[in-house]
Amino acid sequence: MxxxxxxxxxxxxxxxxxxxxxxxxxxxxxxxxxxxxxxxxxxxxxxxxxxxxxxxxxxxxxxxxxxxxxxxxxxxxxxxxxxxxxxxxxxxxxxxxxxxxxxxxxLSWKDYWTRGGAVDLSGSKEPRANELERRIILSQYLMKVNYAGSFPPQETGLTHISWYGKHNSEVYGWHAAQFYQWNHTDLLEKSFGWYQKILPVAVKEAKREGFEGARWPKMAGIDGRTSPGGINPFIIWNQPNPIYLAELMYRKNPNKSTLKKYSDVVFESANFLASYAFYDEKSDRYILGPPVKSVNEKTNENTTQNPSFELVQWYYGLKVAQDWRLRMGLHRDANWDKVLKKLSYPTVKDGKYLEIETDQDMYEHHGSLSSAMLMSLGYLPQTPLIDPSIMKNTFNTIYERNGLKSFVSWSLGKGAMTAARLGEQRKAIDILCNTLPGAIFLKNGHVQRAKEPLACPAYLPANSAFLTAVALMAAGWENGPEINAPGFPQDGNWNVRVENLNQLP
Structure with a gap:
């Protein structure tokens, strides 16, 4: 050796x-x-x-x-x-x-498989059921191997070096939410402890930038220091992640101990959200950016204002943080309520949501459409900021224009979750069973980045987002249809049995 x-x-x-x-x-x-x-x-x-x-x-x-x-x-x-x-x-x-x-x-593997959630598709008439089961089992295996540690891993897990070996916190929601859904909340808590550990670093960074609360690093090593980069300072969809995940941990263990343990992370995250939102006197509303980059990272940070998904994230994060205060017997935070009351709504044009308020002509551009705003109702639950009928029109417009090529890599989960919540179950399944480059699950379960398979031979956010979507479709969601596997087509071709899955909000 x-x-x-x-x-x-x-x-x-x-x-x-x-x-x-x-x-x-x-x-x-x-x-x-x-x-x-x-x-x-x-x-x-x-x-x-x-x-x-x-x-x-x-x-x-x-x-x-x-x-x-x-x-x-x-x-x-x-x-x-x-x-x-x-x-x-x-x-x-x-x-x-x-x-x-x-x-x-x-013993650890035995516990993982026997205590965790399961989706059984045996007996289905649909010919893609076996492939879907293969993807589920292998993705669960890869999550345990790569994501079950005490430090949130890089996007290629422990398999390959990517992005300087750093953790990219914007996809941590995808990485870790599936642990809660598949009844492994203890593994979510294990990596979430890193956020508790670096909280003082995040508070110091927010103060350095002139904000309140905690600003979480976009890309960081174990010490939590923000890494330099042309994109890193302008990404904000990582900021509400800790609130979202803390709420999942509370739903699994709804007691005072959970509230006390994670309230510092929740409240400091919310303080940043409220501080970051800028009050525009002329329009009498709170806005996000500029400078900011939306999820797709291609927008010009100096001209980007009010990305739709981030607006809904801000609303949901502050709303959940207020819920935590009430659960703990505290008064509502008046500043958070000010932002909630006057936060901008996602922009609608011709009956469809725009990705960002400042790109009014996005549907007139040639080529594929951005689909970032779909997470506003899919990954996130129904909020007052989103009209389901408008979101359905938005989803179907993107699906018709882009086809399945828009739903590869971690967008497998993004698209399938939105389709499921909108009642588009067949499209949700078509997305999960996508076989285009960037959506192919190799024999070992890994999904490669379509444009750079050798440089990125394993891309774990695809597996984790996929599992998040499958669990939502199989277990349902809060206030969703009270039927078995509501995200699967109800046409008699799918036989879905579910065990030990936890519902998302």
Whole structure:
């Protein structure tokens, strides 16, 4: 077995850079201690330090071949058991043995599959049912492997390096909501703890920018520091995510303990939402931006105002935060109510929602239409800001113009959830069973980015958004139709059995 260590990323390559293996003089790997069955290494990369402890069982020799390159050699042809641990501080105590880890993993998987939610499509006449089940099972597996840790992962999970290895918080809602839906709220809470940990950092950042509350980083490492980037400062649809997810955790455990545990994150998030919304005296309303970039990241930040989805997010986030205050016996926050009362509504033109208020001609442009506003009723529940009939006209216009090519990658979930809530069950299924590039589930369950499959061979938001949509369609949603699997076609071709799923709002 060989163990090489790289330096860092090649920053000359944007977004998904490779690691640098030829910069041995820019980092250090030191053997701190060594025994007949273990070794402790110290890694130093710029100002970052961490430790790697390796324990083995069997007759083996550990040697450094060259800087940053080590080998563990054995003449035992039967077996060599190895346990490796990465840590911020040097660990003196030996980690669990290989056998203990193997047993713990087996028990963990048994618990995951038996306690979690399930959707059974056996007996369906629809020929796509088997493929849909395959996608469900493999996506659940990938979520457990890649997303069940204490730090929200990068978008390629633990499989591949992407976006400098950083967590992108705007898709954390997709990543983690499905854990609640599939009855693994404990795994949602596990990663949500990172938001509690970095709350002081987020409060400090909001204050630095002139806002109140907590401004969450768009892209960050484990320390929560905001990463630079041309898009990062202008993305805002990550800000209400903690409120949305905290509400799911409360719905699973509706007690004072949950409220107390997460209220700081909820209230500071809401303080930022209220502070960020700008009161425009001329129109007597609160607006979002400029500068801001909408979900699709292609709009000019200096001319973008009132993106539709973000407006509904702001409303729902502040409304839920007020609910939390009332549950805790507190008075409503007067400032939040001011924003709720006068927050701009999504812009409607010719009976359809616009993506942003400042692009009045979006439906007259050639080519595909943006579909970001569909999440305003789909991922989010019904709110006073959205008229379902207008949203249905918007969805069908986009579907007719773009076809299924608009619903690939994580948009599988986006489109299917909106279609389901609008009663367009056949279109919801067509979206989930999409086989266009960017929507193909490989044999291992991974979905690749259509334009860059080699640079991004695994893209986990597609799997998590897919699971979010399936659970919504199978379990239903609050105040939804009281029928079995309301998001599936009710034509007799689908036999849907559901166990241990939790409804979204």
């Amino acid at each position: 060989t163990t090489p260590f790289p330096y860092a990323y090649d920053l000359s390559i944007k977004n998904k850079p490779p690691l640098q293996w030829d910069q041995s003089n820019l980092h250090r790997t030191t053997i701190i201690s060594k025994g007949p069955d273990h070794v402790l290494l110290k890694r130093e990369i710029d100002s970052t330090e961490y430790y790697v402890s390796i324990y083995w069982k069997g007759n083996a020799t550990f040697e450094m071949d060259e800087p940053h390159h080590f080998s563990l050699t054995t003449s035992d042809t039967e077996s060599l058991q190895i346990v490796c641990r990465f840590s911020e501080l040097p660990e003196i105590k030996a980690p669990p043995s290989f056998g203990e880890i193997k047993t713990a993993a087996a």
